[in-house]
Amino acid sequence: MIGYVALSPHPPLIIPAIGGNSLEDVKATVSGMKEMARELVDSKPDSLVFLTPHGNVFADCLSALSEEELQGDFSNFGSKLGTSRRNDKGLLDEIETGARKAGISFITLSAEILRLHHLNPLLDHGILVPLHYLEEAGLPQIPILAISVGFLSPLELYTFGVVIRDAALAQGKKLAVVASGDMSHRLKNEGPYDYHPDGAVFDQQVQQILRSGDTEALIKMPEKLRNNAGECGYASLLIALGSLDGSRYENKIFSYEGPFGVGYLCAGLRPEGSAPSLLEKLIKERKEIINNRRKEESPPVKWARMILESYIREGKRAKLPPEMEELRQQRAGAFVSLKKNGQLRGCIGTIAPSYGDLADEIAGNAISAGTADPRFLPVDKNELEDLVYSVDILGEAEACRREDLNPYKYGVIVSSGRKRGLLLPDLEGVDSVEEQLSIALQKAGISPGERYEIERFEVKRYT
Numbered sequence: 001m002i003g004y005v006a007l008s009p010h011p012p013l014i015i016p017a018i019g020g021n022s023l024e025d026v027k028a029t030v031s032g033m034k035e036m037a038r039e040l041v042d043s044k045p046d047s048l049v050f051l052t053p054h055g056n057v058f059a060d061c062l063s064a065l066s067e068e069e070l071q072g073d074f075s076n077f078g079s080k081l082g083t084s085r086r087n088d089k090g091l092l093d094e095i096e097t098g099a100r101k102a103g104i105s106f107i108t109l110s111a112e113i114l115r116l117h118h119l120n121p122l123l124d125h126g127i128l129v130p131l132h133y134l135e136e137a138g139l140p141q142i143p144i145l146a147i148s149v150g151f152l153s154p155l156e157l158y159t160f161g162v163v164i165r166d167a168a169l170a171q172g173k174k175l176a177v178v179a180s181g182d183m184s185h186r187l188k189n190e191g192p193y194d195y196h197p198d199g200a201v202f203d204q205q206v207q208q209i210l211r212s213g214d215t216e217a218l219i220k221m222p223e224k225l226r227n228n229a230g231e232c233g234y235a236s237l238l239i240a241l242g243s244l245d246g247s248r249y250e251n252k253i254f255s256y257e258g259p260f261g262v263g264y265l266c267a268g269l270r271p272e273g274s275a276p277s278l279l280e281k282l283i284k285e286r287k288e289i290i291n292n293r294r295k296e297e298s299p300p301v302k303w304a305r306m307i308l309e310s311y312i313r314e315g316k317r318a319k320l321p322p323e324m325e326e327l328r329q330q331r332a333g334a335f336v337s338l339k340k341n342g343q344l345r346g347c348i349g350t351i352a353p354s355y356g357d358l359a360d361e362i363a364g365n366a367i368s369a370g371t372a373d374p375r376f377l378p379v380d381k382n383e384l385e386d387l388v389y390s391v392d393i394l395g396e397a398e399a400c401r402r403e404d405l406n407p408y409k410y411g412v413i414v415s416s417g418r419k420r421g422l423l424l425p426d427l428e429g430v431d432s433v434e435e436q437l438s439i440a441l442q443k444a445g446i447s448p449g450e451r452y453e454i455e456r457f458e459v460k461r462y463t
Helices: 016-042 089-102 111-116 125-136 154-171 197-212 213-219 221-229 234-242 278-295 299-314 322-329 358-371 381-386 433-444
Strands: 001-010 047-052 062-065 069-073 082-086 106-109 144-148 176-182 247-258 266-272 334-340 343-349 387-394 409-415 419-423 452-456 459-462
Touching: 001 016, 001 234, 016 082, 016 125, 016 247, 016 266, 047 234, 062 089, 069 125, 069 299, 082 125, 082 176, 082 221, 082 247, 089 106, 089 144, 111 409, 125 144, 125 176, 125 419, 154 176, 154 213, 154 234, 154 278, 197 213, 197 221, 197 247, 197 266, 213 234, 213 278, 213 433, 278 409, 299 322, 299 334, 299 459, 322 358, 334 358, 343 358, 343 387, 358 387, 381 387, 419 433
Parallel strands: 001 176, 047 144, 047 176, 062 106
Antiparallel strands: 001 266, 062 144, 069 082, 247 266, 334 343, 334 387, 387 459, 409 419, 409 452
């Protein structure tokens, strides 16, 4: 069961040995941390789960340190102060099994993996700061878990919280969960980032959500608002709230301030009584969104999806439906792009026709986009429902000059000898000819000083 959930800021300067005279500027946060720590310790957990945004964070999965003993110190911040805790390996194994069943990408990092990939084997300050206050409040020598968040969708993050809750129930353990994270980093110009008005909006909304218990509002918070705020606590908090799925909770906001342009919010949530599962509602809504999206698919996109799904699930290609037979009558280069949670998940294409007809062109590139894009791991069957497809059918390329380009209307091909690079038109974040050419040249491996030829082409984009 989950006995307590805490949201903890993690600026090292609130550690007296590091902050020194600066402690006076964050005295509300120091006071709030002490109160939160007392409440968490009083909940008498068997184990403590930390969720941190400053460990080994990956784009496509969550991760956890898996060594028997977990340790770390503040040497990066000028202090030898540190600690060591036993890892709760039994709980970790239970969470890993549950994540796999739920289709959540989660990996455990052994000493060998950490060494081979030059990853951090130590507890980071996102864990060490709250742990310092908890030990100061008398936390017994209970084991901990050190879990790093990942750039997964809000639904996946929330579902992982449910996995943690279920693992605790399966192990018969009472857990406390600490969601480590700071709020907006853009409250002032003198902060770590430039000021943005959405910073204060984000921080206010998070506090209101915690006070009202409206977890759904946090899950559905606009991505643009979160990005503009420049926060690092959203993912941790969402996982922590997932661990409370099916429960009502008493909430306390112990402190909030932003003296250095970063919002420090300290809060505690104590479950009390049952409530309807939000996860069930979210899963139902997701299925409706997927069904509606598929009803609106164009024939090329539907064919690309059918091909990749059949190949991933069954190891074979689907048969072209009779209503798409017209694709057999065309030949053209084509690109198939895959996105997941708004981020690119794969893109492979052909500049000129390389297959017998357009149906085969799309089929071959769809399989390659999902399994052979060197920038990504192959698509797993658990990801298929989350993929959003687009298919670009290329027109013939024609030689042109720089002044003939338009990044919104034309794609570009640059070539120098055997080196060749292509960039599709109308891409997010590519707003000028200079940007378009620069990216295409990088893809081709052509240095800025080399002579190169330019071609342009138009595409018909299907979604």
